[in-house]
Amino acid sequence: MGKLFPALLPEHEAFIRKQRIFFVGSAPMDEEGHVNISPKGHDVLRLLSPTSVAYLDLTGSGNETSAHLTDNGRITFLFMAFEGPPMILRLYGKGRVVLPGSEEWEELAPRFELLPGARQIITAELHAVKTSCGFSVPFFSYEGERDTLQKWAAAKGEEGLQQYRKDKNAFSMDGRLTPIGRQTGMSASNEQERQNL
Template sequence: MGKIFEIIDDNLKAWIDAQPMWFVATAPLDDDGHVNVSPRGHDSFSVLSDHRVAWVDYTGSGVETIAHIRENGRVCVMFASFDSRPRIVRLHGKGSVSLPGDAAFETVVALHPTSPSTRAVITVDVSRISDSCGWGVPVMDKIGERELIRLHAEKKGEQGMVEYRAQKNMTSIDGLPGLPM
């Protein structure tokens, strides 16, 4: 049985900050809707307080995380250690979406390197923090970050990214509202 934490303390924050990859899971309310799990990386995640986290959300080919959070707020963020010490940490909570011009967006974006792919900031008020063994997670080495998301956005340019988001990020695969245009 894993451990339940009361808060994200300095030790847990340091461990989270050291993980190069993490996952976010969301789901719509509809029983026929699709559960979504997305891998994340880059310097995009922030522990804002002992019960609040946020990340810079980059433009992708879909908009499930944003659509699900806008619909019901339910989210689970999972970190897994891929180094020699196995560990999994899950942060459960209620999320919200902030767009350019919102104070929360500007605050979190300022904590991370600028990216032409930035489309939103997701903030999570964490209600449950747990860890488990992670014994089934393989040991792997990080070679580096992929630059494809930045290169894709730079090639498209600002107007091209607006058009891409209008085409790919307006609704989720289940027809839920995604990004407003």
């Protein structure tokens, strides 16, 4: 039932483009850290080539993927059919964080609609694509996107978002420094001070 491919085939790309949600998995290098799985909605994913993908990452309460990618780069994308023929599609790769203001951001950002709260772009070079049956995935009907996050980000404003990211996105839940944390001048000692408050 499961098949392994070195790159995305046209039928994989067509399947991905139909999906309204995908999931991103990452984990730190050591065994003590938490494995993270994040759901992603909105039209934020771009297929750059058969072995390269990117998604626009919006400001949220955590920043686990960013910290994990800085630690080891491992990333997995999961797509599944909630309607039509069953299928699960996983993309395995090595990811990186691209922050606003960088040269790479300027190259990638025009590919996206920069939604309110956009904080970084996650890119990944794929080394494996795997399909599996998806026979047990239930049917679900798509009703529309939630606008809650975008309204929240718009209400915060750019200055408020920058402060929120410094307060909430500089470290992972395991205390790992993220690229946003480095950009804002944070350090491990800052996180220790924060936890002691």
